[in-house]
Amino acid sequence: MTDYEDVCALVPTRNESKTIGNVVDGLRDAGVDNVLVVDGHSRDQTREIARDKGARVIEQSGEGKGQAVRQGVSHIDSEYVLLLDGDATNPPEQAPRLLDPLVAGDADHVVGDRTADMQPGAMSRLNQVGNKLINRAFVRIHGEDYGDILSGYRAFTTDSFDRMFLSAEGFGIETEMAVECARHGIPVEVVPTTYRPRPEGSETNLHPISDGARIILTLYSLAKTSNPLFYFGSIGAGFGALGTALAAWIGYEWFVRGISHEALTVVAGVVLLLGVQLLIFGVLSDLVVTLHREQARRIERLQSED
DSSP states (O other): OOOOTTEEEEEEESSOTTTHHHHHHHHHHTTOOOEEEEEOOOSSSHHHHHHHTTOEEEEOSSSSHHHHHHHHHHTOOSSEEEEOOTTSOSOGGGHHHHHHHHHTTSOSEEEEEEEEEEOTTSSOHHHHHHHHHHHHHHHHHHSOOOSOTTOSOEEEEHHHHHTOOOOOOSTTHHHHHHHHHHHHTOOEEEEEEEEOOOOTTOOOOOOHHHHHHHHHHHHHHTHHHHOHHHHHHHHHHHHHHHHHHHHHHHHHHHHHHOOOOHHHHHHHHHHHHHHHHHHHHHHHHHHHHHHHHHHHHHHHHHHHHO
């Protein structure tokens, strides 16, 4: 069995006393001895159990999984980070699947695809539908297919993490990391993993409707810097469609009923003009982003040659 000496497992937790012990034990059995638990103010014995199992434990200074991940990475000196949930839904014995591509240098970021082996009861039907829609939207907006961008089971180099600009406080952190990988051209590999149902008696910290809405909003808002043509173009298309519909109704009123709507005509013209301007702005922004990426790649090549 490989001993992952330069790997630190990062486990964000909140009220995971029923599962955290098994997670830490499973990681050690898989060869990952360095385990950091970032606890989000648990009201149970999560911190005590993790310490008893030999994990290093710090208490989260803020709120939300995103903040916990950023804080945790700032306390890690290892070259590689294995990120997984503390609720035992991510099998720790499958850690080598994610770590081996990193250690071999085949990727800088590895995503564990939960959909490859999703056990019955692990995810509700509503969550499965939402997960598929979000992944399809990601492919459409950002042009990369990472299998399961919402997966909390992933591994990455600390260098690649430092290149990311992450600000999400909650479960949007996985979406942000996927977007940043696509934006910076970070080599990503997707590996199949199992997704287990939460053990009976443990509580979930995910709220499907509210958290799902935040994830979708995060995915869309990040498009303005990674795919501005889609972002501004979609908004412009919306205004354009609204202006066209309003203009068509005004024309109908004028030609069929002989009623003029001078004020609404001005509004329709302004809305149409706004839609066209947003579309043009999207094209120009896309050109700037493309040139910026090309320049960044040139700088990276020069740095690697030095």
